[in-house]
Amino acid sequence: MAEAYERFRPGYPVQLVDMVMAYAGQPVQTALEIGAGTGKATRLFAQRGVSVTATEPDGAMLAELGKNVPASVRTAQAAFEDLQPGKKYGLVYAAAALHWTNPEGRWSRMAALLEPGGVFASFGGPIRLADPAVEETVHAARAPFLESDEIPSPDGTPPDHEMQWPGTELQRSVWFTDVQQSVIERRVTMSARDYVGHLSTISAYLVLPALEQEQVFSQIMRVLPETVELVADITVHLARRR
Template identity: 30%
Template sequence: MGRHASSFGAAAAAYAEHRPDYAPAAVRWALSRAPGPRVLDLGAGTGKLTGTLIAAGAQVTAVEPDPAMLAQLHRTHPDVPALPGSAERIPLPDGAVDAVVAGNALHWFDMAVAGPEIARVLAPGGTLAGLWNVMDNRVDWVAGLGRVSGSAAIGPRDTFTSWRTATAALHLPASESVARFGSPEQSEFPHGQRRTADSLVATLATRAGVLVMPEAEREDTLGRIRGFLSGTTETATGEFVVPMLTGVLRTRRL
C-alpha cells in the first residue's frame, strides 16, 4: 500500500464525519446485474458506502486493511461482518459474493494481484463496481474551487469533466485476469452534500493528497480554500449544497 493509500487511518474520525455518502440510485445501478444480494464492500474505510448498500437490500461483508478505519466502521455498522484484509488478499472463500464494490478505493488496488482475487471471490456472472463521488465542475463556483485547491485536494477522479477518462480502464483487472471480465460501463447519478465553508474545508482536508502534505503546505492550501469560499457568494454564509454526482464504473465476471 502506498503512502497516499495508507494516509487515511490517522484521519479516520474526520473521514467518517466529513466524507459524503453515495447516491442511492448509483448503488442500485451498480448492483442491478448482480446475480444475488451478497456484496463485498472492498476497501470499505469507515463504511461510507456500506450504509447505502444496506439500504439497497444488500447482504454486506466489509473488508478494510487499515485498523483505525476498520474500528470506525465497526462503531458505525456494528451488525456488518467487517474483516481485516485487502483487495490483494481477500479473506473470503471462492465464489462467496455476487458483487464486489469499492467506494473511492478501486484506484488504490494493485489490479495485477487484486484482479484475480476479485474474480476468485465473485460468483459466475458477478459484478465488480467502483464508485466515485465527484464534484460537478460544470458549476462555476465549483470549477473555481478546483483551480484554487490544486490537484492534491481536487484531482482528476474528483470532478465530473475528467472522472470517466481517469477511471475508464486504468483500474480494471489487468494482465491474465482481463479475460475474466466483460467490457466496462460508466454512468453518473446526481448527488450532493450539505456543507458550510468550514465543513467543506474539513472535507477536503481528508483527501489523501492533502493528508500527506508537509504541515506548512497543507495549511497554505487549506487557507487558500477558506479564502475562496469566504469570498464566493454561494459559499460565504451559512449552509449550501455542494453539487456532486456519484460516478460508477461497472463490469461483469464472465
C-alpha cells in the same frame, strides 16, 4: 482521520444500490467490499439484506465503521492484495477506493473472489465547487501549495474519453464482460467549514507537510462564502465475471 471521513464525506444515494441490483438481474445474497472506510456504502447494501463482508486495512476506519453499520456486517482488517481466494461472492464492490489497489494482477484477484456471473461494481468521483468564480478563487488560494487536488486517472485515460477508468481496464480484462458506465448526478450544499473538513480527507492534501496543510486550509477558508454548492456526481462502473 476516520472521524473526519465519517463526518465530512457525503454518503451514497439509494439510487446507487438500485442500479447495482438491476444490473445483477437476480437477488444478490453476498457481497465483499474493498476499502470500506467508515462504511458509507456498506450500510446501504446491508440495509437491502445483502450479507456484506467489509474489508479495510486501516483499523481506525474499521472501528468507525463498526459504529455505523448493522451488526450483521462482517469485517476484516485487510488490504485487497492480502485477501485470500476461498469464499466467492455474488458482488464485489469498491466505493471511491479502487485507486488504492495494486494494478498488478488486480482483475485476476477480483475474479477469484466472484462467483461466475457475479458482479463487480466501482463507484465514486471528485467533488467540485459548482460556482466557477468560487472555484477560481479557491484555485488561486491553493496554488502556492498545490496545483491540483484531483486524483489523476490511474491508467492515464483523458478526462474527456467516453469510457473512464476503471471501465477502460475492465474492457481489456479477459475476466469480465458487459462493462457499463453510468453517472448519478448529484448536488450537495455544505458550510464553508465542512467543505474544508472534506478537503482534509482528500489524498492530495493529506500528503502535504502538516504546516502546509494548516496554511492551505486557512487560505481556502478565508476566500469561501458561508456555504458552497458542490457538484458531487457519482460515476458507476459495472461488469460481470465471465
